[in-house]
Amino acid sequence: MSDEMEFGPNILSLTDEDGNEHEFEILDELDVDDKHYVALLPANEEDFEDEEDDGQLIVLRSEEEDGEEFLAYIEDEEEFNKIAAMFVERLSDEYDFEE
DSSP, rough: OOHHHOOOEEEEEEEOSSSSSEEEEEEEEEEEEEEEEEEESSSSSGGOOOOGGGTEEEEEEEETTTTTTEEEEEEHHHHHHHHHHHHHHHHHHOOOOOO
């Protein structure tokens, strides 16, 4: 039995603003400048918003508010581009990314 079959992908369930749950596969995690980032792919086809987003890498930052940890979009474009480039470089051997 292979490791992937034995352990399977690391799946994370997130709830959107409308209360809908979506499952994502955690591809990678990294810490940069005392911040934690996560790279995700939708785990189910129905979690793709539209066909143009199929397979799009999702990069989120871990934040804490009132003692609760949550994942948030990175609103600063420079920060997002820096972190996304790091994930693409780390994952490029396993996945094909389009510009």
